[in-house]
Each structure stands twice: as structure tokens, then as C-alpha cells.
Amino acid sequence: MARQGSKGGSGGVASRRAFLKGGVAAGAAAGGALATGALGGSAMAQNADNMAPNVADWSRYLGEGVDARPYGTPSEFEAHVVRRNVEWLTASPESSVNFTPLHDLEGIITPNGLCFERHHGGIAEVDPADYQLMINGLVDKPMIFTLQDLMRFPRVNRIYFLECAANSGMEWRGAQLNGCQFTHGMVHCLMYTGVPLKLILEEAGLKPNAKWLMPEGGDSSGMNRSVPIEKGLDDCLVAFKMNGEALRPEQGYPVRLVVPGWEGNMWVKWLRRIEVGDEPWHTREETSKYTDLLEDGKARRFTWVMDVKSVVTNPSPQAPLLVKGHNIITGLAWSGRGTIDRVDVTLDGGNNWRTARIDGPVLPMSLTRFYVEFDWQGEDLLLQSRAIDSTGDIQPTKDELRAVRGTNSIYHNNGIQTWHVRSNGEVENVEVS
Amino acid sequence: MSRFPELARVGAATLALSLLLAAGAASAGKFGIGREARDEEVAGWDIDIRPDGQGLPAGSGSVQQGEEVFLELCAACHGDFAEGVDRWPVLSGGADSLASEDPVKTVGSYWPYLSTVYDYIYRAMPFGDAQSLTPDEVYAITAYILYMNDVVGDETFVLSQENFADMRLPNEANFIPDARPDTPTLADGEPCMSDCKGQVEITGRARILDVTPDSDESN
Numbered sequence: 001m002a003r004q005g006s007k008g009g010s011g012g013v014a015s016r017r018a019f020l021k022g023g024v025a026a027g028a029a030a031g032g033a034l035a036t037g038a039l040g041g042s043a044m045a046q047n048a049d050n051m052a053p054n055v056a057d058w059s060r061y062l063g064e065g066v067d068a069r070p071y072g073t074p075s076e077f078e079a080h081v082v083r084r085n086v087e088w089l090t091a092s093p094e095s096s097v098n099f100t101p102l103h104d105l106e107g108i109i110t111p112n113g114l115c116f117e118r119h120h121g122g123i124a125e126v127d128p129a130d131y132q133l134m135i136n137g138l139v140d141k142p143m144i145f146t147l148q149d150l151m152r153f154p155r156v157n158r159i160y161f162l163e164c165a166a167n168s169g170m171e172w173r174g175a176q177l178n179g180c181q182f183t184h185g186m187v188h189c190l191m192y193t194g195v196p197l198k199l200i201l202e203e204a205g206l207k208p209n210a211k212w213l214m215p216e217g218g219d220s221s222g223m224n225r226s227v228p229i230e231k232g233l234d235d236c237l238v239a240f241k242m243n244g245e246a247l248r249p250e251q252g253y254p255v256r257l258v259v260p261g262w263e264g265n266m267w268v269k270w271l272r273r274i275e276v277g278d279e280p281w282h283t284r285e286e287t288s289k290y291t292d293l294l295e296d297g298k299a300r301r302f303t304w305v306m307d308v309k310s311v312v313t314n315p316s317p318q319a320p321l322l323v324k325g326h327n328i329i330t331g332l333a334w335s336g337r338g339t340i341d342r343v344d345v346t347l348d349g350g351n352n353w354r355t356a357r358i359d360g361p362v363l364p365m366s367l368t369r370f371y372v373e374f375d376w377q378g379e380d381l382l383l384q385s386r387a388i389d390s391t392g393d394i395q396p397t398k399d400e401l402r403a404v405r406g407t408n409s410i411y412h413n414n415g416i417q418t419w420h421v422r423s424n425g426e427v428e429n430v431e432v433s
Numbered sequence: 434m435s436r437f438p439e440l441a442r443v444g445a446a447t448l449a450l451s452l453l454l455a456a457g458a459a460s461a462g463k464f465g466i467g468r469e470a471r472d473e474e475v476a477g478w479d480i481d482i483r484p485d486g487q488g489l490p491a492g493s494g495s496v497q498q499g500e501e502v503f504l505e506l507c508a509a510c511h512g513d514f515a516e517g518v519d520r521w522p523v524l525s526g527g528a529d530s531l532a533s534e535d536p537v538k539t540v541g542s543y544w545p546y547l548s549t550v551y552d553y554i555y556r557a558m559p560f561g562d563a564q565s566l567t568p569d570e571v572y573a574i575t576a577y578i579l580y581m582n583d584v585v586g587d588e589t590f591v592l593s594q595e596n597f598a599d600m601r602l603p604n605e606a607n608f609i610p611d612a613r614p615d616t617p618t619l620a621d622g623e624p625c626m627s628d629c630k631g632q633v634e635i636t637g638r639a640r641i642l643d644v645t646p647d648s649d650e651s652n
Binding site for chain 1: 462463464466467468469470474475478479480481482483484485487510519520521531532536538540543544545546548549552553556557560561563564607608609610611612613614615616617618619620624625626627628629630631632633634635636637638639640641
């Protein structure tokens with residue numbers, strides 16, 4: 001009996017744990033020793049007992065039955081694929097942000113549990129039985145809708161990205177955070193199921209002088225923003241499902257506003273009220289915050305739309321190149337103004353570009369996935385991607401952005417990102433001439 | 434049942450009442466979904482304040498009263514003089530800093546409208562005890578913040594529903610409309626595809642290399 005598998009069930013668990021530990025250790029070293037050592041082989045610690053010609057435990061013994069996981073979760077070997085925050089960025093976790101692990105994901109849909117979080121007063125835990133949406137202000141009748149009411153309206157399914165206006169905000173003055181999770185991870189893309197806001201507003205009846213909407217959250221920050229009525233009547237949704245299931249509490253359960261293509265702060269979570277008015281409110285989140293301070297001290301306000309943007313997610317600092325030879329560059333592109341028409345990728349810091357292959361759905365105001373396949377023989381690379389959208393907007397360089405906006409803007413940094421790939425496969429966030 | 438298991442927890446009387454309400458005052462819309470909100474329901478939730486004063490409740494508060502409340506409820510995070518503690522927001526100072534390398538965006542230096550101060554304090558402050566302040570307390574705290582920003586110079590100043598909309602903050606005129614797109618588009622020509630730059634140099638590197646927490650401790 002040479003095979004470890006003959007140890008039986010408990011031995012199987014032990015060997016799985018050993019495997020996991022090895023895998024995690026390798027993951028933690030990403031960006032360090034792993035890349036150097038990995039060039040000759042694989043990224044993960046391996047157990048020969050599980051590999052040909054041996055027969056692994058999982059091939060021999062029964063696994064868990066159907067009721068073991070009533071709500072499925074990812075494999076234990078994927079435990080490193082999590083949202084992460086940068087603790088020193090904010091004063092408290094209740095008013096803070098964490099980041100989507102873009103480098104660990106594929107396609108264009110973000111798994112529900114990995115969508116970045118941004119709260120201003122913590123997560124409101126709303127009982128759906130007590131949920132109410134109030135519509136008041138310049139309407140024929142102020143109205144209250146329950147969750148059951150909302151689910152009796154005609155509903156639609158739409159895929160949209162949501163990007164925080166402060167995504168990449170740390171990078172205005174220069175390269176800062178080493179990982180696309182941290183530089184670009186305040187974005188996610190989901191299929192929402194919801195009611196067109198237009199139908200709900202019409203049910204209350206808009207007065208002729210209705211020009212602005214003020215969605216308000218039911219959390220302890222009472223998040224409120226001014227939304228022009230044209231947008232509200234155009235494509236906004238009152239959504240109650242994400243990727244087919246109920247919204248997660250941290251994404252606004254049971255109901256959030258969807259404001260396609262516009263900055264994430266406007267997508268009010270735990271939506272409890274929409275007031276209709278004839279002027280904007282100039283709330284805290286559209287004056288003190290989410291305004292774009294320029295070099296001359298003036299500040300742009302009501303900068304709602306998210307501009308065309310892209311980033312190479314792999315390789316990136318958390319996902320080094322492991323093996324020489326045939327490799328794949330992949331990333332995401334998006335625009336709040338329409339669809340992605342084209343993504344160009346450079347390996348030499350912007351001197352020469354090639355057009356990437358786009359695969360998967362290309363939808364307006366949605367993430368779009370792109371690929372470039374190439375042969376790598378250990379040479380230094382300066383990777384960038386540049387997206388162009390259906391309105392002809394071109395993703396600018398960071399220097400082009402700084403030339404018109406300075407470096408105090410915080411918000412709306414859609415500049416081209418550069419990753420430096422070293423000969424050992426390590427990747428670093430850099431800026432280039 | 435599967436979609437609304439919570440219904441099982443709702444008492445029959447409550448359910449009957451809500452059905453009665455729904456039937457009694459349905460919407461005027463084409464679907465007949467929802468019910469009319471009662472005045473007292475709207476009054477309880479309609480807390481927003483606009484720059485023109487719409488939404489302000491009756492009440493008043495002085496700088497001196499505001500100092501007392503501020504020291505008790507606000508200063509732990511915002512500092513005794515609204516100067517900010519640790520990374521909590523700075524509410525005073527920052528004059529003439531907006532065009533500098535280190536802009537300090539406070540109520541006095543940056544915020545365009547005083548209504549925002551009132552609206553935000555009532556809806557979201559104190560942090561963790563939102564919508565708990567009386568109108569007089571919010572007027573008083575707002576007056577104290579004005580005083581700490583030298584917008585008013587007299588500590589006997591009283592802010593009220595009557596004089597609120599007349600107050601102006603110094604930076605109001607410096608907010609301008611969105612001017613994007615403000616970088617080159619296809620209308621300016623196709624982007625360069627080859628031999629665009631010549632020699633490319635690395636001009637900056639990530640300053641923070643260790644943002645990725647240790648994986649086995651982050652779970």
C-alpha cells in the first residue's frame with residue numbers, strides 16, 4: 001500500500017489541509033519569492049500523492065452529499081479571493097471602502113460576495129417586511145410602496161458596471177498602491193433585476209415643475225444625492241436582485257437605485273425615499289465630496305458620468321507572470337457613455353500598440369473583457385491598456401489628465417495604468433515618461 | 434410563501450390593516466400599486482434641507498449653545514475647534530488652501546452652501562446616532578461651525594429658521610459645471626499606434642508595496 005490515499009477519511013482531510021496551507025503560503029508570497037522560483041515550474045505547492053499515476057483521495061472516497069452546502073460557497077482553495085481594504089485610508093470601517101479582487105476574476109460579471117463595499121454609516125440590516133419606499137415632493141400623491149408592491153411592477157434585467165468616482169483616486173499624484181485590486185477595484189458589474197424608476201414615479205404622478213430627484217438611503221448616513229429627472233426617467237432602475245438573487249445587505253438589501261454609467265455614490269443603497277423637486281439639493285456628497293477640485297482652486301460639480309477606462313488585470317502586482325513562453329494579458333474596459341469599441345494594449349510603455357481581442361458580451365455601461373496573447377521570454381515589459389468608447393472618447397494618459405485637472409481632483413481618474421513586469425515575473429505599479 | 438417567508442411573522446391584524454390601507458388609498462397611476470402616504474408619515478421622513486431654506490424646521494441656536502453641544506457630541510472626532518482628529522473630517526480652517534499642494538476642504542474653505550451643513554448633521558450625525566438631534570441643537574452646532582470658520586464673528590450670533598437662507602459661505606462662486614470630455618477624443622484624430630514615443634523611462638514607482646495583506650491572516 002504505497003498510496004497515501006489508503007489512510008482513509010481523516011487522512012484525506014489532513015492532506016487537504018497541508019495542501020491548502022502550501023497553496024496559501026505560495027499565494028502570500030506573490031510578488032516576492034514565488035515569481036522568481038516559479039519561472040521553472042508551477043505557482044502552487046503540489047502533492048504527488050494526488051497526481052498521476054497515483055489516485056487522489058477525492059477520486060476514491062465519497063464526498064459530501066447534497067445537503068452539506070445548502071448555500072454553496074467557493075472551494076476552500078479559493079479562500080484568498082476576497083475583498084480587501086486599506087485600513088489607513090479611512091477613519092473607521094463603518095465609513096470606508098474595500099476593493100474587488102479584479103486580478104482573480106474573469107469574464108464581466110462580478111460574483112455577489114466579491115463586489116467592493118463602500119458604506120458611509122455601516123451596513124443597514126433592513127427587514128424586508130418593514131421595507132418601504134416613499135415618493136414625495138412634486139408629485140400628485142405622495143406614495144408608499146412595500147417590497148411586495150415593487151415586485152408587482154413590470155421589471156427588467158440589465159447588466160451594468162458600478163464604479164466609485166474615487167476609483168484610482170489615490171493615483172493622482174503618482175503611482176501609489178501595488179495591485180489592481182487597490183488601484184481599480186472600486187468597480188463591479190452585475191445583472192440587476194428591477195423596476196424602471198419611470199414607472200414608479202408615474203404611479204405617484206409627476207408635477208409639471210418636477211426637475212430633480214433626491215434618492216435617500218435608509219442607512220445611518222441617510223445617503224442623499226440630486227439626480228436630474230431626465231436621467232431618472234431614462235434608464236434608472238429600482239433594483240431588488242443582483243445576479244438573480246436578492247441584493248446582498250452590503251449592496252443595499254432589499255432595494256437599491258441603479259444609475260447606469262454614473263458614479264457609484266448616486267446608486268443609493270437601502271433606498272427608502274425619493275423626493276421630487278424643482279432644484280438640486282447640493283447635499284454633502286455632491287458638494288464637500290464628489291466634486292472635482294482643479295488646480296486653480298475652482299471645483300467642478302455634478303460630474304456624474306464615469307469616463308472611458310480600462311486596466312490590465314493580469315498580469316498585475318498581485319498576479320505575476322509565472323512561466324516563460326506563451327502568455328495571456330487580460331483586462332477590463334468600461335465607459336459610462338456607451339459601449340467599448342476598442343481596446344489597445346502596449347508592451348513597451350506606449351511606444352507601440354496592438355488592438356486587443358474582445359470576448360464576451362459588449363454591452364453599454366458594462367464591463368467588457370479583452371485579451372492579448374503573446375510570447376514572453378523574460379524581457380522587461382511596460383504594460384498599458386487604452387480603451388475607446390462608442391462616443392469616440394479615448395482613455396487619456398495620466399499626464400493628459402493632470403494637464404487639465406491638476407492633481408487634487410481625487411475623483412474621476414480614468415488615466416492609463418502602467419504595470420512594470422520584471423524579468424522574474426514580478427509586477428509593479430509604475431508611471432512612465 | 435417562498436418569496437415572502439416574513440409574511441408568516443406578520444400578525445393577521447397588521448396584514449389586514451395594510452390591505453385595508455392599500456385598498457382605501459391606492460395610487461392614481463395606471464398600475465394601482467402602492468398607497469398614498471399619510472402626512473405624518475411624510476413628515477417623519479422628509480428631512481432634507483435645500484440652499485433656499487426649503488425644509489428647515491422652526492428653531493434657533495447660538496454659537497455659545499453650539500459650543501456646548503459640539504464639545505459634548507462632536508469634538509471627539511472633529512476636535513474642540515472643529516479642526517479634526519486623526520483622519521476624521523476637518524470642519525474649520527483651510528482658507529486660501531484650495532489651489533495649493535495640500536488643499537484643506539472645510540465648511541469655511543470649500544462647502545458652497547450652509548444648508549448642506551444642517552442637512553448632513555441632522556441626517557447622519559452624531560456618527561452612530563443619526564437623526565437624534567433637536568432642531569435647536571442643529572442650528573446651534575451649525576452656528577458654532579460658522580463661528581469657527583470666521584463666517585460669523587460674534588459668539589452671541591443666533592442662527593434660526595428666519596436668517597438661515599441669508600447666510601452665504603465664502604467659496605460658493607468657485608463651483609463650476611462639468612466640462613468633460615476635456616482630454617483628446619477621436620474627433621481630435623486616431624491615437625498613435627506605432628513608434629509613438631521613442632525611449633520610454635520609468636518616472637515613478639508605487640510608494641506602497643505592502644497593501645496586500647497576508648492571505649492567511651486576512652480571512
